[in-house]
Amino acid sequence: MKVLVQGVKTPLIYPDYLSNERDMKVLLEGVKMAVALGESAAFQRYNSTLYRAPYPGCGSFEHGTDQYWACAIRQLTTSLHHQVGTCRMGPPEDPATVVDTQLRVLGVQGLRVADCSIIPLIPASHTMAPAYMIGEKVAKIIKQEWGK
Structure with missing residues (x-):
């Protein structure tokens, strides 16, 4: 892709x-x-x-x-337009990495990616449930960072 x-x-x-x-x-x-x-x-x-x-x-x-x-x-052949895997999560030393494990975009302060683009493999189901889980996870991460 x-x-x-x-x-x-x-x-x-x-x-x-x-x-x-x-x-x-x-x-x-x-x-x-x-x-x-x-x-x-x-x-x-x-x-x-x-x-x-x-x-x-x-x-x-x-x-x-x-x-x-x-x-x-x-x-x-067509798509349902639920692309995944366009923002690789990984270690900062990997040149293909876009976000770290806290969903922060490397090299851009104050920006996170919290959508299905961080999913490495296409799920066998609709992407809505994983999108909700990612949203909940990033909300937890942000709350922890801000001490709430």
Whole structure:
């Protein structure tokens, strides 16, 4: 993932989805499993049929081929915009570190990061609960620092 910030503009985030060949293979296998499930006897009892209209931009590929599904995956893959891991927490001697264990931004006095950007790995759930926990943790840290 790349985050580019220029001046006061909104940061541009380039997540590089499907840049790893393995990601496409995994999704392609998932599509094939879903298609096979739809063609199974259990689903056929309910007249399950695959919608065969081509996805925009994929009409040049034969429907059902790996090339077709790869194109469809590229067209349909999106994010829920819950980015995590853009502000690494770590030791000050690590050049990739953005915040310390007290969530203070290194090199900037009086600034902390207390959001999901400090989470190192994408959670398997919605990010709301971890965001609340981070908020509660930083509130505790700040209260302790101010002696309250």
